[in-house]
Each structure stands twice: as C-alpha cells, then as structure tokens.
Amino acid sequence: MSAPLLAVDGLRHAYGAHVVLDAVSFQVNAGTALAVVGRNGTGKSTLLRCLTGAEKPTGGTVTFDGRTYEETSADIRRDVATVFDDIDFFPDLTVAEHLDLLARAHGVPDPEVAVDDTLRELGIDGTTRQFPSTLSSGQRHRLALATAFVRPRRLLVLDEPEQRLDVEGRQWLAEKLRADLADGVAVVFASHSPDLIEAVATDTLRVGGDA
Numbered sequence: 001m002s003a004p005l006l007a008v009d010g011l012r013h014a015y016g017a018h019v020v021l022d023a024v025s026f027q028v029n030a031g032t033a034l035a036v037v038g039r040n041g042t043g044k045s046t047l048l049r050c051l052t053g054a055e056k057p058t059g060g061t062v063t064f065d066g067r068t069y070e071e072t073s074a075d076i077r078r079d080v081a082t083v084f085d086d087i088d089f090f091p092d093l094t095v096a097e098h099l100d101l102l103a104r105a106h107g108v109p110d111p112e113v114a115v116d117d118t119l120r121e122l123g124i125d126g127t128t129r130q131f132p133s134t135l136s137s138g139q140r141h142r143l144a145l146a147t148a149f150v151r152p153r154r155l156l157v158l159d160e161p162e163q164r165l166d167v168e169g170r171q172w173l174a175e176k177l178r179a180d181l182a183d184g185v186a187v188v189f190a191s192h193s194p195d196l197i198e199a200v201a202t203d204t205l206r207v208g209g210d211a
C-alpha cells in the first residue's frame with residue numbers, strides 16, 4: 001500500500017489557555033477527500049491553518065509526502081494549493097493578472113490558455129480586467145478558487161469552499177473536486193454543506209465533539 005500523502009499525528013493547538021485541537025490524527029491518501037466538519041468555532045479553520053503552516057501547532061506533527069511539512073519549502077509551495085477566506089489579493093493586479101502570475105510561477109506550460117480556461121470555468125471571464133476590490137463577494141470567492149485551480153496541485157486545502165457560491169457554482173465545485181480526485185489529487189476541506197460533503201468526501205473528520 002502506498003504511503004499517505006498527508007499524515008497528521010497528535011496535533012494540538014491552543015490559543016493561549018484555550019485548547020482548540022487536541023490529539024488530532026488522520027491520514028489522507030492521493031485521490032481521496034477528507035471533509036472536516038463540526039459546529040461554528042470548533043476548530044476546523046484552525047486545523048486547516050495548522051496543516052498549511054499558517055498557524056504553528058502547539059503539538060504534534062504534520063508530514064507531507066513523508067517529510068515534515070514546512071510552509072517555506074519549495075516542494076510544498078509547488079504541490080499544495082490552498083483557499084482560505086482571508087486570502088489577500090494584490091490591489092493593483094487585475095483578475096487575469098492574478099491568475100497569470102500564479103500560472104507562470106508554477107510553470108504551467110501554456111499560461112494564457114490555462115488562465116482563460118480557468119476564468120471561463122469559474123464563470124468570471126467577464127471580470128478579467130477588474131481589480132479584486134470591485135468584484136462581488138461571490139466573484140471574489142470564485143477568484144480565490146481560481147487561484148488554486150489554475151496551477152498544478154497534489155494536495156488541495158479548502159476552507160468552506162462552498163461559501164457565497166450560487167447553486168450552479170456549488171455544482172461546478174463538486175464536479176471539479178471529483179475530477180481532481182480522479183486525477184489523484186488529495187483534498188482536505190472544511191465544510192458546512194451536506195451536499196458537498198456527500199458528493200466529494202471519502203472520509204469525514206469531526207472536530208469539537210458531537211454535532
């Protein structure tokens with residue numbers, strides 16, 4: 001059996017005296033999707049932030065492809081795509097320029113085609129010349145998703161990717177994630193959407209006790 005792509009062992013995180021995560025362990029293989037579920041404030045975002053190095057866990061280990069997860073490692077930056085709610089866009093770059101920058105930074109062979117395809121798939125091809133601050137909240141979220149899908153990835157970490165999407169957007173997202181799984185991408189996503197979880201997750205991790 002192949003080694004897990006992502007392995008989390010005994011993860012603990014506290015904000016001061018407030019212990020949010022304790023003894024969290026799981027593994028995620030290529031081509032599988034783990035849904036992180038639980039009530040508001042139970043630690044889903046904290047867990048994802050610990051996975052990606054945005055938050056330094058107060059205990060436990062996170063390994064990616066057999067190596068300790070280091071946010072600054074070139075391998076991690078190449079292989080792990082993330083979408084969080086608080087993504088910072090460059091105010092002076094247009095929608096298309098954001099995606100073009102990412103596609104080129106990740107060595108996408110034909111960046112212009114990749115950008116056009118991603119914009120069209122995400123339904124934001126009418127916004128290419130707009131700056132992020134002028135987008136609607138749903139369009140901004142679509143741009144955040146586009147930043148993950150315009151580039152190669154082996155692991156996708158998504159925090160409530162369904163938020164602010166309309167019905168069609170949610171259907172598209174489920175299909176896109178299923179296509180990624182079929183391509184061998186591993187996915188970890190926090191979600192409050194039973195439909196998305198049902199459509200995509202191969203495993204579920206509940207944080208914070210019973211629902």
Ligand SMILES: Nc1ncnc2c1ncn2[C@@H]1O[C@H](COP(=O)(O)OP(=O)(O)OP(=O)(O)O)[C@@H](O)[C@H]1O
Pocket residue numbers: 015020038039040041042043044045046047
């Ligand atoms: N930077 C921080 N400093 C102190 N406490 C924090 C910080 N970030 C989160 N918390 C607290 O940690 C707990 C978990 O927060 P987190 O955002 O991980 O929850 P969540 O499960 O993602 O919630 P939601 O479903 O509402 O998005 C909450 O009680 C929150 O108030």
